[in-house]
Amino acid sequence: MLTTLKRIVQEVSKIPVLEDALAYLTETLSNAMDVDCCSIYLADYEEQNFLLMATYGLEKSAVGNVTIGFSEGLVGLIGQREEPLNISDAKSHPRFKHYGEVKEEKYHAFLGAPIIHQRKVLGVLTLQQKNKRRFKEDEEAFLVTLATQLALVIVQAETRGTLSLTEDNQNQRWRKKISGVPGSPGLGMGIGFVPNFKVSITSHVAKRSKNHELEISKYRKAVELTRGQVDELSGRIEGQVPEDVQAIFQIYSHLLDANSLGHEVEAHIKQDWDAASSLKYVIENYIQQFRNMSDPYMQERAVDIEDLSNRILANILGTDSPDQRVMDPSEAAILVAEEVTAPMLAEFSQIKLRGIISVRGSNNSHAAILARAMGLPAVMGLTGAPLSLLDGKLLLLDGYSGEVIVSPSAAIKREFKVLVTEELELSDRIMEQAHLPSVTSDGYPMSLMINAGLSAEMEGSHFSHGEGVGLYRTEVPFMLRERFPSEQEQVDLYRQMLEACPEKSITMRTLDVGGDKPLPYFPIVEENPFLGWRGIRLTLDHPEIFLVQIRAMLRANIGIGNLQIMLPMITSVSEVDESKRLIRQAFHEVSEEMIGNDKQIVMPKIGVMLEVPAVIYQIQQLADKVDFFSVGSNDLTQYLLAVDRNNARVSGLYDSYHPAVLSALKIIAEQCKKFDVPVSICGEMAGEPGGAILLMAMGYKNLSMNSHNLLKVKWVIRSVSLDHAQSLLTNTLVLDTPQRVKEEVNTYLESIGLGGLVRAGM
Numbered sequence: 001m002l003t004t005l006k007r008i009v010q011e012v013s014k015i016p017v018l019e020d021a022l023a024y025l026t027e028t029l030s031n032a033m034d035v036d037c038c039s040i041y042l043a044d045y046e047e048q049n050f051l052l053m054a055t056y057g058l059e060k061s062a063v064g065n066v067t068i069g070f071s072e073g074l075v076g077l078i079g080q081r082e083e084p085l086n087i088s089d090a091k092s093h094p095r096f097k098h099y100g101e102v103k104e105e106k107y108h109a110f111l112g113a114p115i116i117h118q119r120k121v122l123g124v125l126t127l128q129q130k131n132k133r134r135f136k137e138d139e140e141a142f143l144v145t146l147a148t149q150l151a152l153v154i155v156q157a158e159t160r161g162t163l164s165l166t167e168d169n170q171n172q173r174w175r176k177k178i179s180g181v182p183g184s185p186g187l188g189m190g191i192g193f194v195p196n197f198k199v200s201i202t203s204h205v206a207k208r209s210k211n212h213e214l215e216i217s218k219y220r221k222a223v224e225l226t227r228g229q230v231d232e233l234s235g236r237i238e239g240q241v242p243e244d245v246q247a248i249f250q251i252y253s254h255l256l257d258a259n260s261l262g263h264e265v266e267a268h269i270k271q272d273w274d275a276a277s278s279l280k281y282v283i284e285n286y287i288q289q290f291r292n293m294s295d296p297y298m299q300e301r302a303v304d305i306e307d308l309s310n311r312i313l314a315n316i317l318g319t320d321s322p323d324q325r326v327m328d329p330s331e332a333a334i335l336v337a338e339e340v341t342a343p344m345l346a347e348f349s350q351i352k353l354r355g356i357i358s359v360r361g362s363n364n365s366h367a368a369i370l371a372r373a374m375g376l377p378a379v380m381g382l383t384g385a386p387l388s389l390l391d392g393k394l395l396l397l398d399g400y401s402g403e404v405i406v407s408p409s410a411a412i413k414r415e416f417k418v419l420v421t422e423e424l425e426l427s428d429r430i431m432e433q434a435h436l437p438s439v440t441s442d443g444y445p446m447s448l449m450i451n452a453g454l455s456a457e458m459e460g461s462h463f464s465h466g467e468g469v470g471l472y473r474t475e476v477p478f479m480l481r482e483r484f485p486s487e488q489e490q491v492d493l494y495r496q497m498l499e500a501c502p503e504k505s506i507t508m509r510t511l512d513v514g515g516d517k518p519l520p521y522f523p524i525v526e527e528n529p530f531l532g533w534r535g536i537r538l539t540l541d542h543p544e545i546f547l548v549q550i551r552a553m554l555r556a557n558i559g560i561g562n563l564q565i566m567l568p569m570i571t572s573v574s575e576v577d578e579s580k581r582l583i584r585q586a587f588h589e590v591s592e593e594m595i596g597n598d599k600q601i602v603m604p605k606i607g608v609m610l611e612v613p614a615v616i617y618q619i620q621q622l623a624d625k626v627d628f629f630s631v632g633s634n635d636l637t638q639y640l641l642a643v644d645r646n647n648a649r650v651s652g653l654y655d656s657y658h659p660a661v662l663s664a665l666k667i668i669a670e671q672c673k674k675f676d677v678p679v680s681i682c683g684e685m686a687g688e689p690g691g692a693i694l695l696m697a698m699g700y701k702n703l704s705m706n707s708h709n710l711l712k713v714k715w716v717i718r719s720v721s722l723d724h725a726q727s728l729l730t731n732t733l734v735l736d737t738p739q740r741v742k743e744e745v746n747t748y749l750e751s752i753g754l755g756g757l758v759r760a761g762m
């Protein structure tokens with residue numbers, strides 16, 4: 001059973017067009033389960049009905065035409081109840097409704113299962129049989145299992161289908177709006193740009209074309225071009241590689257000469273597919289056949305076929321294929337990648353970036369944090385959208401809602417531009433108060449600092465706002481390199497940062513890699529990276545890395561004296577003891593090296609991050625050992641709620657406004673006051689209007705946030721009184737869900753005239 005299931009799902013997911021894939025599925029499933037009829041209905045939420053998308057056993061002409069209302073018939077019942085239905089005689093069921101066009105009079109037994117993805121019913125999968133019988137339990141279980149797998153295939157195909165079907169296609173029923181997770185607020189409009197985009201037959205999305213002659217000639221020219229390239233490559237390495245490698249080129253030549261390949265591709269073109277899609281269709285079949293062969297040598301040839309067809313595909317797509325194109329730096333662009341990384345942002349900073357789309361990651365992953373730090377709107381977790389479909393298309397990106405609109409109509413484009421203008425006006429109002437102090441309307445001062453991660457040069461003007469750096473994520477420059485930076489490189493980097501505002505304190509956090517922050521040159525493979533070798537755990541295991549970093553910080557601080565050192569991911573008191581021992585060692589080493597030098601080395605203040613829930617219960621013990629605390633509310637939320645901050649599937653559960661998180665934050669503030677240790681907060685919520693108000697009311701006097709939020713938070717602080725903030729906190733602490741907390745906070749913001757921030761989703 002499992003093998004059959006895997007085979008069906010694998011084969012179905014390879015078929016480029018959803019309708020074809022579903023048709024194939026209904027036939028294969030009927031055969032595999034030995035039933036007379038199998039059908040798939042997909043939900044259309046605008047029309048509130050299920051459309052028959054494919055069938056094996058019902059009338060073919062009903063496909064694409066017959067719809068069943070959400071509250072009609074057995075299919076509607078399955079959708080409503082969200083559970084399977086197994087009956088020996090469908091006609092005897094009170095909810096049975098007869099649809100003449102499908103011609104199902106001959107069938108009696110009926111089994112249906114809902115197709116559900118992330119709590120949403122996408123459709124219904126049904127089996128029917130002529131005789132009267134209840135389907136067996138294992139058949140029912142099989143159908144339910146298949147339906148769960150099919151849901152993923154449909155979600156992916158839906159997104160592909162959205163964009164691959166031509167405008168005149170009758171079945172054009174998919175929206176051009178793709179939903180992800182909001183990664184960084186803001187609106188962005190620009191041309192999708194996928195760096196290092198590789199032409200790939202498997203990810204290429206099928207397109208229709210009726211111009212058979214043109215497509216056939218494109219295909220033939222591409223084959224000729226490829227033949228020349230393959231010959232040239234073969235000649236170039238002749239004698240330099242073993243014979244069996246050289247033999248690959250012969251296989252390539254044979255394949256290119258094979259009439260059958262050409263005939264099959266051209267036959268497909270004649271069925272209204274363009275050259276690239278026809279090649280894809282034929283080649284994917286070949287690849288599958290080779291992979292299924294028992295001879296391992298022949299199985300391996302699938303790789304060659306794929307490589308060769310990628311070369312033909314590149315030639316079909318021509319010189320303007322994305323990997324050969326250089327982005328015009330003056331053109332507004334949206335950077336799109338499987339996973340947007342820090343180096344990528346640095347690499348493409350010279351183009352006019354208007355936003356970021358990362359297929360992987362979520363609101364709390366580092367790409368999103370980086371985007372927020374750079375003030376770029378971002379959408380994360382846009383799964384199911386092949387990169388090839390976003391490349392080169394006009395994209396509207398909404399970083400507040402997490403939606404991306406592909407190739408919008410003129411009207412939508414106009415509407416979007418109005419929103420962008422409104423957003424800019426709001427920013428202007430915020431800027432007007434930039435030079436004023438950060439005090440509440442009843443005179444309560446708040447200290448606002450910035451979170452930094454790039455070099456001092458890149459952070460540039462941000463230093464002038466706020467009272468220093470509350471969190472410098474030193475791992476960012478580590479992630480931007482191809483090896484660990486040397487001690488001197490680190491000294492130079494840190495010194496630039498400390499010198500950028502010598503009169504303000506700069507809190508440098510020691511290397512916090514692991515979890516979602518991999519170093520390209522230090523791979524860590526773990527089952528549970530967030531519960532694994534992260535932050536201080538890793539650097540204490542590698543004192544050579546820790547000591548070099550501390551030495552570099554201490555050396556950089558000589559003659560300036562504004563450094564503070566902060567330790568990430570502290571879980572136990574012993575980790576603080578061990579870190580302090582190493583810091584003292586580094587201090588003595590640098591002091592000795594300084595003998596004879598008139599400049600003084602000073603011991604910086606040392607603090608720890610409160611981000612692992614265990615430390616909430618050890619504040620008293622830690623208070624004796626450190627100079628300050630800083631709450632990492634991002635990780636604290638992740639670990640308190642047991643929700644991976646990077647997993648788009650559970651991102652709806654990740655919420656710093658969860659009542660449990662708010663209670664924990666309040667307890668921390670009270671404990672820190674009791675044991676008289678200064679505490680700040682540097683997680684993302686400190687930079688949110690509602691978050692900042694609640695935190696201030698809890699007693700946090702020092703908020704550190706990404707620089708783009710600082711002026712907005714200052715504007716908010718100046719608009720509220722401490723008194724009102726405290727009443728708001730009292731009201732929210734009795735609420736039982738994050739949604740209710742946020743509603744309460746938003747209502748308050750509206751009431752004091754800050755509704756613009758709420759409407760803009762800021």
Ligand code: PEP
Nearest residue numbers: 611632633634635682683
């Ligand atoms: C946090 O966890 O809140 C924090 C500021 O650290 P990071 O996001 O870098 O893990």
Ligand code: MG
Nearest residue numbers: 611632634635
């Ligand atoms: Mg953290």
